Amino acid sequence: MRKPRDYDAELKGLEAKAKELKTRKVQQLGELVIATGADAFSADELAGALIVLAETTDTGKREAWAKRGAAFFQRRSRRPAKATDRNAKGSPTQSGGAQSAPLDKGTA
Structure with a gap:
């Protein structure tokens, strides 16, 4: 059984x-x-910008934001991590799996 x-x-x-x-x-x-x-930025400014980002249906803008975000992560991965950017285990705290792109102050 x-x-x-x-x-x-x-x-x-x-x-x-x-x-x-x-x-x-x-x-x-x-x-x-x-x-x-x-x-x-203040929490209100961030929330407003994220709302605009979430409501954006223009694929051109979204693709441009995605490219800019990918370039941001590529730049960060080439630089050696500073001691303040490391957690207690010694691994970088950078998030490579985030799905949202950084906000562009000029387009958001």
Whole structure:
């Protein structure tokens, strides 16, 4: 006879993993804001710019923003990480998996 599966334990494990992923995503978005220098803006300004970005349907603008964001990450990956850019483990805190491009002050 097979051992019955503990669905409650599996569900708790999945919930913990989802919470960890959400926490990591929030941290990476914060790091992205700081890395791009957007932390100099107020929360209201950032929220407004992000709303405009989310509402933009012009594919030309979105492609231009994506290219600019890709260039930003390529520049950062070539530079050696400063001691302040490293976490306790010694690995760079840069987020390479972020999906949003930096905001362009002139187009947003």
